[in-house]
Amino acid sequence: MKVQGMGMLGLFVVVIFILVRAGNAQLNAFLVNCGSNSSVIVNGRKWIGDSSPGNNITLSSHGIEASSATFNGDPVYAPLYKNARLFIDRLNYTFQVPQGRYFLRLHFYPLVFEHYDANVSYFSVSANGLKLISEFNIPGEIIQKNEFLLGGNSSFSSLVKEYIFNVDTNVLVVDFIPSKGTFGLVNAIEVIPVADNLFAESVKKVGGNGANASLDFGKRGLQTVYRLNVGGGRIRPDQDKEFWRLWEVDSGYMINPDAGSEISNQSAIVYASPNDTSVAPLLVYESARTMSNSQVTEKRFNMSWKMEVDPGFDYLVRLHFCELQFNVSSQRNFRIYINNRTAADNVDLFMRAGGKNRAYHEDYFDVTSPATNNLWIQLGPDSSASAAGTDALLSGLEVFKLSRDGNLAYVQRYGNLELKKSSQTLKLWVAIGAGIASIAIAAAIVALMFWLFRKPRAKDAEGKKTSPGWRPLFLHESTANAKGSLRYQNPSALGTSITGRHFTFAEIKAATNNFDESLVIGVGGFGKVYKGELEDSTLAAIKRANPQSQQGLKEFETEIELLSKLRHRHLVAMIGFCDEANEMILVYEFMANGTLRSHLFGSDLPSLTWKQRLEVSIGAARGLHYLHTGSERGIIHRDVKTTNILLDENFVAKMADFGLSKTGPSLEHTHVSTAVKGSFGYLDPEYFRRQQLTEKSDVYSFGVVLFEVLCARAVINPTLPKDQINLAEWAMKNQRQKSLETIIDPRLRGKYSPESIKRYAEIAEKCLADEGKSRPTMGEILWHLEYVLQLQEAWLRENAEEVTITDSHPLTPLNDDESGAQVPTNLETQGDLDAQDKEGESEHVI
Structure with a gap:
């Protein structure tokens, strides 16, 4: 009774203290x-x-x-x-x-x-x-x-x-x-x-191997950048009686909210320390996100939050935890990553908080790069831990910006508005601009009407009048100005426009030496692609459509529509076009290093290093991520493969060939119903079965590309034993049997971080999940690939001398002895496969 009485007295004192302080x-x-x-x-x-x-x-x-x-x-x-x-x-x-x-x-x-x-x-x-x-x-x-x-x-x-x-x-x-x-x-x-105890003066430093950082809050100010209630609803200020703070919902900041399921427990939650009562209301700890989601793949992805921050400042990240499910230790272990670096590993919530339903928090100090305006926070499995489960849990998240030299301010730029302009000046220029634009539009309309009524019938290269035949779509919907530039108003649902240089047919013939066959660098259902040199010595890829191919026309028009509105560093850019002499020609930037496939196998080109392969994979992922997210409904490429990933003179990867691409589903739909098209070996099996196209179809194809990059062999090779013909099936089999290293490109031996290969293969495996809903998004893939690259770069720094000695020997193409019959043994076999690919590209119908 005495102990119980003392306990009640202690509780009474704490309550009185809280009330007095409030x-x-x-x-x-x-x-x-x-x-x-x-x-x-x-x-x-x-x-x-x-x-x-x-x-x-x-x-x-x-x-x-x-x-x-x-x-x-x-x-x-x-x-x-x-x-x-x-x-x-x-x-x-x-x-x-x-x-x-x-x-x-x-x-x-x-x-x-x-x-x-x-x-x-x-x-x-x-x-x-x-x-x-x-x-x-x-x-x-x-x-x-x-x-x-x-x-x-x-x-x-x-x-x-x-x-x-x-x-x-x-x-x-x-x-x-x-x-x-x-x-x-x-x-x-x-x-x-x-409250004085709201912040500690010394906190854990991200990437500091257990070291702490002194923050000197007495002289530094903080700005609350984000305050999120993870896995729960919005907490209004009147629900946080201590300091009347607003806690936002976290789902809008997650890369993939489905990577974590929401759980809640409103049983008697208490603070792990009496000093933590002002840190957050108990309502924050009554809900959480965990990784145990049946809708996600067996080997689950990290739960990832991405937040925009001001570059050039230090940040304090506060994570709130409360074990709501397990009442013993070693049931949940995970790692915490902040900006791609490990902040904590072997996190056992039960052990750290001292039991179930005990609320506690941890603070981490992170120095953000001056060039970085995003803060990433991930919680993921800790495979090195001996816990029964590798799940993770988070209840709340706060991000605070720390002042530097008495400054918390960051000058924002809002669109194209100039700062420090008076409203009167701005309105004046808007009015002037509107007047000029109105005059220009009226003049363009008059010129267009005159041109349409007076335009003579087209002539071919010999000066003879031609029959209309099939004509490029934009010839009926365009206007030209005196400088030779043309703007095409797309009548389709995309509602976009084409801008680019208007080449004459004579200029195209001069650039290609009158379409010299020796300059052909590609052939497809649309026609041929030539390497050309423009009058200013710029190299270009010139695509000449074949009027006899209706399939090519359709793909060509699709490519026109898409390239009209897509501009990205990792997408091949269109320079201009030609619509003379009954021709339909597009001019693209020239990619000096050709296709990714040519640098993996089937040619005498030197092999790419593992770091280069990762950088190329990341570039292609960025291009696809832009396609999927850069417009309201997104774009599905539908033909992702190594021959459609091109490399410029600096080996920057760019996605190409959008002839099969489709606009993504509208908000009220989950997929696009369409006939199955694509390339053998890369085709999404779910899309093949259901004829329902989604962005996850590109993800599957990209997973095949990842294994192709890793193993350096064709995705379909009928000369190999039955169980090795299909690369995706063969690689997945070896991945599940933990024997993937036996099929990796032998030219990479001794030149890669084992951990980077492991993580890379895990990403590829997740991409090849049988159901689209179990595959990651391109955004998730991109982040994980960037992390893999960081692992490889760290390994290279630690093994610089050894790798340099190894790399002093030139790489040679694979042969039978090196590969174990994993890749074509000679260029004749590869030529047969190339011919097969070209045939598939001509039809694109599976």
Whole structure:
């Protein structure tokens, strides 16, 4: 009874302490309703007007009290966001506060008042000399935040900027400075005391091998960049009574929300340490994400969150955990990765927290590269641990930016708007531009009508009139200007346009030496591709369509439509076209190093190193990821293979040949129903069975490419034993039997990191899952490949001398003895396979 009594007494003391501390926090807090002389109640809290008498707030100048009757955001905040304090000159708020650490929250809503338009408002903010915001535009940042969210269904209409810093005097001055010729506004301000134990002075350093970093919070300020409730719903400020923090839903920041399932447990959760009561509300720990999702492959992917951050700053990452399922240790072990580096391994939640249903957190310090504007956080299996399961769990996630030299500000650029321009100047130039554009459009229409009615019948190269025959689609939908450039208005659902140089047929003939057969570098269902040299000595690939091939015409028109709207470093670019003399010709950038396949086998070209192969794989993945995500419905390539991955003079990989590509499904559909087309050996079996095309069909084909890169052999080779004919089947068999290294390209021996090969093969294996829903997205594949490259680069640095000695011997093409009959033994056999591939490319019908 005595022990129980002491326990009850201790609990009573803790409760009283929390209540007293909360009371003191509220006593010293300021909740300011800006641009008003009256108070409002929001979320049960009283917000005092900044011009109300006796509010203990000093305004340096009155500014403008703006108000609006319209508001389309969260109705809870309407009383605060329907009015604002506008300022065209410098304005500061002065608060009398005790010394200590404080939350400062600034609320912004793009309120429109009279002729003041928030779209052209730019201003900066500092607090006690700490720079918080520089050249800030409210609508611009709202748009950027909505566009970044990976879920794509965000609808933020306002912003709350939160900062944490020490006040070492009895005065807090928040200074607002408008950019020259513009204005600024603020809707509400919160000043709330922070518990001393909210942050530790020393935290774990990412990639520091267990070392800690001293953060010196007494001199550095923080900005809350992200605060996410992982696996649960949105937590409103009134549900976080300690500090009235907002916790957003995490799914919009996940690369693949299906990689983790949501779990919850509302049983008696307690803090692992009495000092953690201010870290996060218990509501955060009642839900979580785990990797145990039956819809994901057996060897599960990391759960991955991607967040946009300002480059050039240090970041504090806080992860919240609570074991909700297991009541013994060694049941869940995982690793934590931050920006591709290991932050922690062998994480056993039960052991670290001291039991089940015990809430705790861990902080990590990360130095972000000045060139990086994304922060990646992954939780994944720890295969080296001896746990019964390799699952992972996360309950909450916070990211804080740390100040450097008294600065937390980062100048944002919003689209093409120039900063520091007055609204009057901007409107003037918009009006001038609109007038010029109207005149130009009218002139173009008149010229088009005149050209259409007066255009003579086309003549061929000999000057004879030709019959219309089949004509390029854009010849009926185009206009040409005096400089020879043509813009094609696509009548299809894509609604895009073609821009490029308009070549004459004479220029094309000159570039190809009158279509010299020795310059042919490719043949397909559309016709031939020639290596050409333009008049400015630029090399180009010139694709001449065959009028007799209706299949080629269809593919050609598809390629026109897609290349009109696609521009990416890892997609082959179109230079221009020719539509004279009944011809249909496209001109592309020339890829000096040809196809990826030619550097793997079947030619006398030197073999690519493992690092080069990884870089090429990453480039191709980036191109496909752009296809899948770069437009509203995405583009499915439908013919991913090593002959359609081209390499430029620097071995930068680019996807090519979009003749079979299809626009992805609309939002209300999960797939595109279409006839099965593609190339043998790369074809998605699910697509073949169901005739339902999805982006995961490209993923399957890319998985075959990954194994082809690793093994350096044809995907279909009928000269091999029956179980080796199909590369995908053979590689998967060896992968499952843990014998993949026996079929790897022998020319790579001794020149690769075993761990990088292991991870690479795991990615390829996941791509070849039988069901599309179990395959990763191209975004996930891209991240994992980049991680594999980092493993290889680290291994190369550690083994630089040994690899250099090995690489001093030139690589030679494979032969029977080296490969164990894994690849064609001579160029004659390879020629037969090339002919077979060309035949398949002519039809593309399986």
